[in-house]
Amino acid sequence: MSEVTVALDKRVQKVPKTPSVFKEYRFVLLFLTLLVSSFSVSFFSLATNWYVVNFLGLEAMLGIVMFASSVPRLVFMLIGGVIADRVSKAWVMFISDFTKGVLLVGIIALLMFDLLAIWPLIVLAFIFGLLDAFFWPASSAILPETVKEEQLTRANSVLNMTRQASMIVGPLLAGIMLAIGGYVLIFGITAATLLIAGIIDLMMKRNMPKEERDSKQSKLGLNGGGMFASIKEGFLYVKNSSFLLALMLSAVFLNLLFSGPFMLGLPIFATHVLEGTEVTYSFLSGGIAGGMVLGSILVGVLNIKKKRGVFSIAGILALAIFCLAFSLSSSFYLNMAFVILIGAASSVANIPLLAVIQHHTEKEYLGRVMSFISFSAMGLMPISFLFTTLLLALSISIDVIMLVSASALIMVSTMIIWKGKGLRMVD
Numbered sequence: 001m002s003e004v005t006v007a008l009d010k011r012v013q014k015v016p017k018t019p020s021v022f023k024e025y026r027f028v029l030l031f032l033t034l035l036v037s038s039f040s041v042s043f044f045s046l047a048t049n050w051y052v053v054n055f056l057g058l059e060a061m062l063g064i065v066m067f068a069s070s071v072p073r074l075v076f077m078l079i080g081g082v083i084a085d086r087v088s089k090a091w092v093m094f095i096s097d098f099t100k101g102v103l104l105v106g107i108i109a110l111l112m113f114d115l116l117a118i119w120p121l122i123v124l125a126f127i128f129g130l131l132d133a134f135f136w137p138a139s140s141a142i143l144p145e146t147v148k149e150e151q152l153t154r155a156n157s158v159l160n161m162t163r164q165a166s167m168i169v170g171p172l173l174a175g176i177m178l179a180i181g182g183y184v185l186i187f188g189i190t191a192a193t194l195l196i197a198g199i200i201d202l203m204m205k206r207n208m209p210k211e212e213r214d215s216k217q218s219k220l221g222l223n224g225g226g227m228f229a230s231i232k233e234g235f236l237y238v239k240n241s242s243f244l245l246a247l248m249l250s251a252v253f254l255n256l257l258f259s260g261p262f263m264l265g266l267p268i269f270a271t272h273v274l275e276g277t278e279v280t281y282s283f284l285s286g287g288i289a290g291g292m293v294l295g296s297i298l299v300g301v302l303n304i305k306k307k308r309g310v311f312s313i314a315g316i317l318a319l320a321i322f323c324l325a326f327s328l329s330s331s332f333y334l335n336m337a338f339v340i341l342i343g344a345a346s347s348v349a350n351i352p353l354l355a356v357i358q359h360h361t362e363k364e365y366l367g368r369v370m371s372f373i374s375f376s377a378m379g380l381m382p383i384s385f386l387f388t389t390l391l392l393a394l395s396i397s398i399d400v401i402m403l404v405s406a407s408a409l410i411m412v413s414t415m416i417i418w419k420g421k422g423l424r425m426v427d
Contacts, residue, residue: 024147026204030143030146030159031158031159033197033204034139039170042174044104046171046186051116052065058118065125066125068123071126071129074133076134079134081137082367082371083367085141085230085234085368089142090138093142094202096131096138101192101197103124103127111184137368141370143159144359152358153308153351154300156355156358157296157351158296160292168286168293234369237362237369244361253412254409258409260383266281273398274330291342293343295344295347299347308353308356309353312350315350318348320409322338324407325338326338326342388401
């Protein structure tokens with residue numbers, strides 16, 4: 001064997017190999033609880049929507065149910081971030097999952113006595129949205145405590161893939177359960193899954209490091225500053241970080257230009273441009289979710305550790321280009337390819353940034369930072385929906401709206417690449 005070969009063998013042996021995230025017991029627990037929680041969300045959404053439309057015959061009230069769940073999720077998201085920084089994150093997750101499970105047991109009782117009307121569902125949707133506002137910042141902020149730093153990108157890709165897979169498989173399973181056993185069965189299984197998630201949350205709390213298990217009141221105590229003072233402190237932390245500030249502005253523009261035209265407009269595009277049916281829409285919607293799964297797999301395999309900001313900006317630009325191509329096409333098969341690429345680009349843009357935030361943010365601020373990013377992403381979605389609706393009311397076709405929005409998104413992405421030095425230089 002030559003000296004060069006021996007030297008290469010030694011170098012290969014010295015290259016550290018990143019261990020599988022599933023060898024981390026705490027991550028396995030987090031994965032299981034998010035898997036169960038994600039499927040329960042899919043089950044609950046399908047069952048509730050179908051009950052309102054099909055059983056109660058109140059199609060017009062479905063928007064009220066969705067509004068009731070989305071508003072508290074948005075309004076209380078920042079408070080949820082503060083709570084996640086002050087108390088055990090696993091404990092916050094337990095309270096959210098367990099409370100949902102108990103509430104669904106009450107819904108089952110109303111169903112069995114034929115007393116379930118629209119208003120209990122609206123109240124339930126409001127409470128679910130409120131609990132989600134505390135659950136998601138906590139579940140995002142707890143990840144760095146379950147894996148090593150070099151595993152963060154891969155861990156985020158696994159969890160993102162899990163959520164997207166639940167969006168594809170969950171409604172299918174829910175439809176089967178609904179057909180077999182009706183509403184009592186599907187609400188019963190959803191309640192059981194949430195209670196199981198609560199048990200896993202408790203197991204995760206017991207296996208957290210001592211500083212996470214113990215109450216943080218002595219360090220960040222509830223008497224150490226008011227809720228709004230803590231939110232302000234978190235905002236100043238984001239403001240003083242060029243990377244986080246650029247990221248938050250990117251999230252604002254991305255959701256303003258993408259959410260309304262492409263999420264609200266997708267069924268309209270399927271009907272008026274592609275001249276399809278609800279099956280066409282379901283394929284396009286499933287294509288985006290499938291693309292997100294593929295993107296998650298790609299990011300997980302690559303396990304990017306350097307230049308993650310640049311990688312994410314490239315993902316945003318690619319997403320904008322694919323959206324532009326989608327708006328210009330009237331071929332179902334081409335548009336299926338484009339929506340898959342849009343979903344993949346979305347994962348490529350989002351997952352590395354989550355890992356960067358978790359890696360570079362001080363732990364005592366992580367819950368608030370994650371809530372600010374989520375708030376930035378969600379805050380302009382209602383405005384985007386409203387603006388798209390107004391343009392449609394002015395008889396502007398959805399393909400034109402998508403074309404203009406995608407073009408604006410390309411310009412914003414280019415501006416981020418040019419001006420967003422903090423985001424570009426991170427890692």
